[in-house]
Amino acid sequence: MRFMMIVKATTDSEAGVMPSQELIEAMQKYNEELVKAGVLLAADGLQPSSGGIRISYPEPGGKPKVVDGPFTEAKEIIAGYTLIEVKTREEAIEWAMRMPDPHGYGQGEIELRQVFEVEDLMSNPETVEKEKSLRRQVEEQKKA
Structure with missing residues (x-):
C-alpha cells in the first residue's frame, strides 16, 4: 500500500520562509529512518x-485555462x-505521526492519503498490463 503524506502550506512557506537548520536536520533524520525501514519512495518540498x-x-471538452x-x-x-509504501493503513499513520512539525513553528499539518493502485482503477486486463508496462518503462529510464 502506498500512502502520500501531504504537507500543507502555511503563510510562512508561501512567503518563502526557509526551514531552520534544526528542522532540516530533524527531517533528514526522519527520512533516514524511512530509508532504513525500506518504506521511502520519494520526499520533496x-x-x-x-x-x-x-x-x-x-x-x-473545452480548452484548458491556465492561471499563474x-x-x-x-x-x-x-x-x-x-x-x-507500507503494509497497512495503521503503519502509514504511525510513520506520519513520527514526522517532525513540517514547518517547525507549530503550524504544520499533514494530510495522509492512500494512492490508488493500477488494479483499483482499471478492471480490463489489457489496460492493466499496458499501465504496468508504462510504469516499468519509467523505472528503467530512471536506471539509465
Missing part, C-alpha cells in the same frame, strides 16, 4: 505557489510530500 501554475478545465500563482488559500496549497 515544493516552492511557494507564487511560482506555480494551475490548469483547469472549466467546460467539458500565487494562490490565495494557504490551507489548500501543498508545500511538500513524502511517498511511502
Whole structure:
C-alpha cells in the first residue's frame, strides 16, 4: 500500500520562509529512518505557489485555462510530500505521526492519503498490463 503524506502550506512557506537548520536536520533524520525501514519512495518540498501554475478545465471538452500563482488559500496549497509504501493503513499513520512539525513553528499539518493502485482503477486486463508496462518503462529510464 502506498500512502502520500501531504504537507500543507502555511503563510510562512508561501512567503518563502526557509526551514531552520534544526528542522532540516530533524527531517533528514526522519527520512533516514524511512530509508532504513525500506518504506521511502520519494520526499520533496515544493516552492511557494507564487511560482506555480494551475490548469483547469472549466467546460467539458473545452480548452484548458491556465492561471499563474500565487494562490490565495494557504490551507489548500501543498508545500511538500513524502511517498511511502507500507503494509497497512495503521503503519502509514504511525510513520506520519513520527514526522517532525513540517514547518517547525507549530503550524504544520499533514494530510495522509492512500494512492490508488493500477488494479483499483482499471478492471480490463489489457489496460492493466499496458499501465504496468508504462510504469516499468519509467523505472528503467530512471536506471539509465
